[in-house]
Amino acid sequence: MTAAVALVLVSHSALIAEGLRDLAGQMAPGVEIVPAGGDPAGGLGTSVDRVTVAIEQAAADGRQVLVLTDLGSAVLTTEMVLELLDEGVAARVRLADAPLVEGAVVAAVEAAGGGDLDTVRTAAERAGAAAAPAPDEVTQDGPAPHEAAQDGPAQDGPAQDRPAQDGPADSGTISGQVTVKNPLGLHARPAAVLSRMMAGFDASVQVNGVNAASVLELMQLGATQGQVLALSATGSQARAAADAFIGAVDEGFGEI
Amino acid sequence: MAGSLGVDWAVAWTRRTAQVIGEHRDELIELDRQIGDGDHGENLTRGFAAVVAKLDGLAEPPADPGEVLKLVATTLMSTVGGAAGPLYGTAYLRAAKVTGVPELDAHGVVALLEAGLEGIVARGKASPGEKTMVDAWTPAVEAAVAAADQGASPAAVLAAAAEAARAGAEATVPLLATKGRASYLGERSIGHQDPGATSTALILAAAAETAA
Numbered sequence: 001m002t003a004a005v006a007l008v009l010v011s012h013s014a015l016i017a018e019g020l021r022d023l024a025g026q027m028a029p030g031v032e033i034v035p036a037g038g039d040p041a042g043g044l045g046t047s048v049d050r051v052t053v054a055i056e057q058a059a060a061d062g063r064q065v066l067v068l069t070d071l072g073s074a075v076l077t078t079e080m081v082l083e084l085l086d087e088g089v090a091a092r093v094r095l096a097d098a099p100l101v102e103g104a105v106v107a108a109v110e111a112a113g114g115g116d117l118d119t120v121r122t123a124a125e126r127a128g129a130a131a132a133p134a135p136d137e138v139t140q141d142g143p144a145p146h147e148a149a150q151d152g153p154a155q156d157g158p159a160q161d162r163p164a165q166d167g168p169a170d171s172g173t174i175s176g177q178v179t180v181k182n183p184l185g186l187h188a189r190p191a192a193v194l195s196r197m198m199a200g201f202d203a204s205v206q207v208n209g210v211n212a213a214s215v216l217e218l219m220q221l222g223a224t225q226g227q228v229l230a231l232s233a234t235g236s237q238a239r240a241a242a243d244a245f246i247g248a249v250d251e252g253f254g255e256i
Numbered sequence: 257m258a259g260s261l262g263v264d265w266a267v268a269w270t271r272r273t274a275q276v277i278g279e280h281r282d283e284l285i286e287l288d289r290q291i292g293d294g295d296h297g298e299n300l301t302r303g304f305a306a307v308v309a310k311l312d313g314l315a316e317p318p319a320d321p322g323e324v325l326k327l328v329a330t331t332l333m334s335t336v337g338g339a340a341g342p343l344y345g346t347a348y349l350r351a352a353k354v355t356g357v358p359e360l361d362a363h364g365v366v367a368l369l370e371a372g373l374e375g376i377v378a379r380g381k382a383s384p385g386e387k388t389m390v391d392a393w394t395p396a397v398e399a400a401v402a403a404a405d406q407g408a409s410p411a412a413v414l415a416a417a418a419e420a421a422r423a424g425a426e427a428t429v430p431l432l433a434t435k436g437r438a439s440y441l442g443e444r445s446i447g448h449q450d451p452g453a454t455s456t457a458l459i460l461a462a463a464a465e466t467a468a
Contacts, residue, residue, distance in 0.1 A: 039337020041302065045295060048333040048341060072436060073339030076379055080333060080342040 005111040005120045006032035006058035009104055010051055010069040010078055014038035020104050027192035027215070028108035034058045046077040048084075055081060055093055064117040065093040066107055068124060070100045094121050102127035102216055105188070109215045113196045127216055174238040176231045178245070180223050182252035190253040191218035197244055203235035205245060212245060260359035261410045261467055266321035267311065270328055272462040274304035280458055287451040291438040295338050296451040303336035303344075321368075322356030325349075339436060340452065343379050343389060344459075350375035362404040365413045369397050369460075380435065387433035387445060389452035395420040396460055411467040418457070418464035425453035 007024070011017040017037030025033050036054035039045025051067075058065045069075050075095070082090050094117055096103055103124035110123040180186060186194070195215040198205050207229050210217035223229060229249065233242040277284070277300045284297030307328050318324045329348035333341050350371040360368065373393040382388040399420035403413045426449060433445035436452070 039295075039299070040335050041337065043295075043337065044293070045299065045337025046341075047337060048345070073342065076339050076342040080345060080379065084333075 002061070002063070003028075003031045003111045003114065004063060005107075005115065005117050006034065006063045006065050007104060007107055007111065008034050008036055008051070008054045008058045008065055008067045009100065010046060010054075010067060010074045011035075011037040011100065012039075012044045012046060012070055012074060014042070016070065016100075020101060023101075023188075024104045024108035027105060027188055028112035031108050031111045032058055032063060033104075033108060046074045048077055048081055051077055051081045052085065055085065056089065059089050059092055063092070066111075066117060066120050066124060067093060067095045068098055068100050068103050068107065069095070092117070096121050096124045098124040099128050105192075106214075106216055109192050109195055110199075112192075113199045115199075172234050172238060174231075174233045174242045176233075176242050176246055178229050178231065178249045180225055180227045180229065180249060182255035183225050184255060185224040185227070186218055186221060188215075188219060190248075190255075191215045193253060194218055194245060194248060197248060198241060201235070201237040201241035201244070203233050203237045203241035205231065205233040205238075205241050207231050207245070212241075259409065260361050261321070261365065262359045263318055263320050263324060265360075265467055266324035266355075267318065268466040269463045270304075270311065270324055271308060272466050273459050274308045276458050276462045277301055277304050277455065280454075284451050284455055287449055287454055290448045291433065291441055291445045292451060293338070293437055296340060296455065299336045299338045299340055300344075300455055303332045303341065306335040307331045320356055320358055321360060322352045322354075325352035325355055325368075328352075339380070340455070343376050343452070346375035346379040347372040347393075348375075350378075360410060362408055362410050362413045365410045365417075366397070366400045366404045369393075369400050369417055373397050382435040385431060386435040387428050387431040387438060387450045387453075388435050389450075389456045391428045391431070391450065392421040392424040392453035392456035392460075395424040396456070411464070414460070414464040414467045418460040421453075421457040421460040425449060425457040428453045 009017045009020050014037035017035030021033045021035040025031065034054040034057050036051045038047065040047045040049060055065055055067065067078050069078055078095055082093060106127040107120045107124035110120045115123065182190065192215050195213050195218055198213040205212035208221055210221060212218060231242055231245060281297040281301045284300065285294055288294045288296035310327055310331050325348045329345050329352055332348065333345035351368045354367045354371045355364065357364065376389055376393055380388060382390045384390055384394045396417040400413045400417040403416040408416065428450040429448065430446060432443065433439045433441065438445040
């Protein structure tokens with residue numbers, strides 16, 4: 001089954017576009033990701049023709065398409081293509097104002113989770129804020145006491161844009177702890193698994209103060225084997241979400 | 257020929273542009289290497305060479321200047337890998353839309369240049385003073401308008417535009433780049449002539465030369 005939203009990755013470098021296709025694709029099976037890197041002669045640059053073909057391939061079967069780009073002329077090239085494309089296709093394509101790597105990873109995970117074009121685009125564009133300097137209060141020794149609280153740390157970007165974090169006062173908060181068991185810790189693949197899983201619940205889940213539905217925030221925790229994760233969940237499915245999270249971490253993502 | 261410019265001029269202009277860009281390839285590469293990614297000379301040379309090959313391969317001669325400019329636009333878009341592809345591509349495409357007539361008088365030439373500038377601004381969203389092609393195109397259009405208003409011939413309008421573009425390109429030397437790849441260099445972009453403004457001056461010089 002293919003996701004309804006496909007991605008096109010426009011880079012000056014064919015290697016970047018292809019490598020990123022692999023990286024993002026690893027975390028989002030079933031999402032069509034089409035690289036469009038390099039200039040018409042195979043050097044560094046961007047190509048109107050290549051981007052056109054990539055978008056048409058991505059948009060096949062009625063799919064919607066999010067295009068992510070690197071430096072300036074990649075944006076110009078993509079805008080030019082969108083102007084020249086058949087209107088029926090162009091109407092299903094959006095250009096994300098997002099960092100290429102982080103944006104593509106987040107968008108792929110979001111698309112794999114069944115998000116529509118606006119959701120995928122918004123997630124990608126927020127990846128820029130989430131990619132801000134890593135939180136220094138998240139230590140390898142586990143969470144400081146305040147991090148398990150509901151008001152996440154200030155460094156994690158536009159809090160008002162996130163799922164409500166202040167849910168039903170105290171009464172509705174489910175708390176829990178789980179120790180990371182797999183040797184590699186919460187690297188990209190487990191983070192993608194967890195964030196997709198959390199997105200499926202009607203619940204807001206915070207782990208060590210970050211949004212558990214955000215693949216980037218989970219990865220940025222840098223949680224390693226043996227680290228204790230403190231969980232707090234609110235919302236109508238808070239219990240189920242917390243149990244699923246704890247269960248998945250406890251099972252070690254098939255790596256143990 | 258003196259009173260207006262037709263398809264023969266458009267073809268001659270295009271061929272001369274390919275020649276001039278080829279002759280200045282190394283200079284453009286060097287300018288772009290100083291404040292950009294060094295591909296401008298190579299990209300444009302390749303693009304205009306492809307345009308000439310397309311012109312040579314046409315089964316029928318183009319009907320009007322607009323048809324020539326459209327061929328330039330689509331070919332540059334497909335063959336120029338840097339920002340210059342979409343920027344010049346859009347400029348030529350917009351210019352083609354206002355030149356689908358047999359002959360251009362002075363006001364027709366002004367319309368061509370204005371449409372080109374609009375295309376570049378629409379695509380690149382740059383304003384004058386940001387050390388880009390716009391800094392050559394803007395004075396060129398202003399000079400063309402002034403010349404046409406004074407009753408100049410199409411050739412004289414182009415000569416005025418070309419001279420203003422050349423001066424505009426030279427005037428980019430002290431500017432601080434705030435758009436395009438050179439903007440990543442910040443203060444270090446000061447003291448170098450912008451390669452995009454330089455290629456614009458070359459293209460307009462070719463237009464004037466072939467109209468004279």
